[in-house]
Amino acid sequence: MAEVEYECCVCFEDFPLSQGTICCWEHFVCGGCAVEVFNRSLKNINEFPASCCTAKEWHVGQFEDVLQDDRVDKNFRSEYHLRMEAHHTPLALKTYCTNPECSRFLRRETFREGPDYSAAYCKDCNIKVCVGCKAEFERPGKHI
Ligand SMILES: [Zn+2]
Ligand SMILES: [Zn+2]
Ligand SMILES: [Zn+2]
Numbered sequence: 001m002a003e004v005e006y007e008c009c010v011c012f013e014d015f016p017l018s019q020g021t022i023c024c025w026e027h028f029v030c031g032g033c034a035v036e037v038f039n040r041s042l043k044n045i046n047e048f049p050a051s052c053c054t055a056k057e058w059h060v061g062q063f064e065d066v067l068q069d070d071r072v073d074k075n076f077r078s079e080y081h082l083r084m085e086a087h088h089t090p091l092a093l094k095t096y097c098t099n100p101e102c103s104r105f106l107r108r109e110t111f112r113e114g115p116d117y118s119a120a121y122c123k124d125c126n127i128k129v130c131v132g133c134k135a136e137f138e139r140p141g142k143h144i
């Protein structure tokens, strides 16, 4: 009996199940395309999160077997998780470091409830950012 083959929803070639992942109720994606879609999603904000269709966001855990370390950047997992967290953070709470060379997403756990206002803190730049207006705190109690 021949092995059942699945059509990759990106390159439309056929693969055995072992060479890809069923990514949603309707789609199968081959390992090579999955890696490419994941890599593109981090490079291009419009392509984030990685997905096969609007109904399904891909989570790294689903693709562990195709996301081998030699196929993705070594920071891939942490970057993707962080990006996913930002993606699901309500706009009002989405805060980024104001240092243009850093501009990292400041996660909820960096927020400090101070006497001032809620501030997010970037420990790499030692910068406090106002969660309300996204400006940097110049000194305690005062910001631009
Ligand atoms: Zn493919
Ligand atoms: Zn799909
Ligand atoms: Zn920073």
Ligand SMILES: [Zn+2]
Binding pocket: 117, 130, 131, 132, 133, 134, 135, 143
């Ligand atoms: Zn403010």
